[in-house]
Amino acid sequence: MLVAAGLMPAWAAVGAASVLVVLRLVALRFARPPDTGTQVGEADALAERHSTLAQLAATAGGREEASQLLSAVAATLPDPFMVLDAHGIVILCNEHAVSAFEVDPTGQHISAAIRAPAILEAVEQVSETGEAQRVDYERRVPVERRFEAFVAAIPKAPPARGGTLGSPALLLLLRDLTRQHQVERMRADFVANASHELRTPLASVLGFIETLQGAARDDAKARAQFLELMRAQAERMSRLIDDLLSLSRIELNVHLRPTDTVDLGKAVRHVVEFLEPLARERGATLELSLSDGEVFVKGDRDELVQVFQNLIENAIKYAGSGGRIEIFAETSGTARGESTVSLSVRDHGPGIPAEHIPRLTERFYRVNVQDSRSKGGTGLGLAIVKHILNRHRGKLVVKSEVGVGSVFTARLPLAAPDSVAQPEHKAPNNRPKAKINQ
Ligand SMILES: Nc1ncnc2c1ncn2[C@@H]1O[C@H](COP(=O)(O)OP(=O)(O)O)[C@@H](O)[C@H]1O
Ligand SMILES: [Mg+2]
Structure with a gap:
């Protein structure tokens, strides 16, 4: 040659x-x-x-x-x-x-x-x-x-x-230009998927309105029932728009490293408290075991709250009723001398077949679309988790076995000790922003 x-x-x-x-x-x-x-x-x-x-x-x-x-x-x-x-x-x-x-x-x-x-x-x-x-x-x-x-x-x-x-x-x-074309195609697919996801509930709302204006005009019982269904569809659209906006905001900031210092335990406890009622309603129990010492990461508190909320909420939604959901943290050192903390959410639900695992963080990817929709899912939760963790130089690790359950782990680098002097710059009463899908 x-x-x-x-x-x-x-x-x-x-x-x-x-x-x-x-x-x-x-x-x-x-x-x-x-x-x-x-x-x-x-x-x-x-x-x-x-x-x-x-x-x-x-x-x-x-x-x-x-x-x-x-x-x-x-x-x-x-x-x-x-x-x-x-x-x-x-x-x-x-x-x-x-x-x-x-x-x-x-x-x-x-x-x-x-x-x-x-x-x-x-x-x-x-x-x-x-x-x-x-x-x-x-x-x-x-x-x-x-x-x-x-x-x-x-x-x-x-x-x-x-x-x-x-x-x-x-x-x-x-x-x-192969890579550039792939990115362009992904963007086009994303717009098509997002439009499709919005069009479905919109079409159903329009259908109900038509019925209410026509056949069911004077039927009080049907009116109440249809209004309830319309509310559910409108909420679905609203969740989708919230998730789409979250995703684009995170993408815009992806190159800006978060600068706040976040007390991880405090953020996780906050999410667990917030999701406790949903877990009770679904017959699941949340078992939180964190060590007594404080663990700090450099991060954006709201975004980290969103990560933990998406993972725990998924466990509640998909792990079947009556299940135990364990939430635990482990710290460890990496080969490069950095220390990391891994926050894991383990459920004992049906598990996820191996072929789906690499695709879970793709936008709109669900193992079972109907199941996700019926549980208020948008298919964007894990895509958001992945993007937030990328921004934090972190990583999502998914391990799952069918019939045994799943463990979703968010791994994050620990904040350097000298940056831990003034943790939590945000107001303490910051509630998780995303709505809980009932
Ligand atoms: N703990 C879990 N157990 C089983 N399947 C899960 C779990 N977490 C996520 N999944 C699967 O991954 C899919 C994508 O999750 P996500 O991106 O959060 O979307 P959504 O929850 O809105 O459907 C879900 O639809 C579900 O099929
Ligand atoms: Mg989800």
């Missing part, structure tokens, strides 16, 4: 000036305003790195250094990169190109690696006109991947048409 190392002789003769031009084209390619914040940062860093390398190239002078430099740059680039001669023969490519096309096309026509007519046409047109082109390229097998291709003529290279075999004439860069 050549992979940006063994350059052909004609290419080696290009020298520092051409390398400089290629590097500028590469930098220009990445300097294009990308779509997300992270990419802007990446692009800036790359452009900066390349401009430094370009300066080096300018001073390097020698051909040998220049070709080595270009090879190094090609190998460093995060995306597939190729240099072609005027006849479309690949004279240099990096490892990303080899792995993207599952073939090392060096020494072969570009069509050996890429069959997409749009890219081959772009290569031809750029050879003829010298004008750079951007083309979208989608590959479906073996796995679906999407790229944006950038094809440009290398200025100062011999004119493409009369160019000699092996002289660099064009460069081709592919930017992998």
Whole structure:
């Protein structure tokens, strides 16, 4: 595999000036305003790195250094990169190109690696006109991947048409957009799911209104019954909107580390007290065992309360009646010398089949949609838990065995001892915000 190392002789003769031009084209390619914040940062860093390398190239002078430099740059680039001669023969490519096309096309026509007519046409047109082109390229097998291709003529290279075999004439860069497309698709799915979840209770409320205006107009008993059903549906919509707003607020703050110091035991006791009536109503008992010492975490108290509330409420809802729900905390050290606290909620309910466990934190994912709906679920509780724990540099661990029960554990880093001087900046009477679904 050549992979940006063994350059052909004609290419080696290009020298520092051409390398400089290629590097500028590469930098220009990445300097294009990308779509997300992270990419802007990446692009800036790359452009900066390349401009430094370009300066080096300018001073390097020698051909040998220049070709080595270009090879190094090609190998460093995060995306597939190729240099072609005027006849479309690949004279240099990096490892990303080899792995993207599952073939090392060096020494072969570009069509050996890429069959997409749009890219081959772009290569031809750029050879003829010298004008750079951007083309979208989608590959479906073996796995679906999407790229944006950038094809440009290398200025100062011999004119493409009369160019000699092996002289660099064009460069081709592919930017992998697969991940970005996946994120876009997830967003679209999320909007579709959220709309569907809202439309269902809305349609039922509209149905009841119609009935009340028509057939049941003078039926007092039916009116009372329908109004009750409408209230339940309206509450379901309201819960969904609360959860959606929670999720988007947490997502907005995901990069801001919480700064308050929270007394974990106090927050958990508060949630247990709050959920006690619901547990009684469902015939479940909440058994809280926390050690006497105080445990502090750096966190947002309201968000942590929401985590514990979602986990304990799930145990009450899904673990069947008459069950014991144990809530306990353990502290431990990690390999990196940090200390963590794990707050676990163990139930002795039906458990969750293994295939569902990795998907529980996906938005709207439920093991049984009807069961969740009938218990007032929105399917967003564990997604919210996951996002809050991410923001706290924590983690959710789920262990479950069918017929035995489940343990949901929220693991959080402990606050550094020097930050524990002024715990709980929030008002002590802060009630959990989410409503309890009866
Ligand atoms: N303790 C539990 N026991 C069994 N199943 C659970 C438990 N906790 C969560 N689940 C399953 O995970 C799904 C997702 O939970 P969650 O995101 O809180 O949504 P919701 O409770 O609104 O349905 C639930 O619908 C349920 O199927
Ligand atoms: Mg839930």
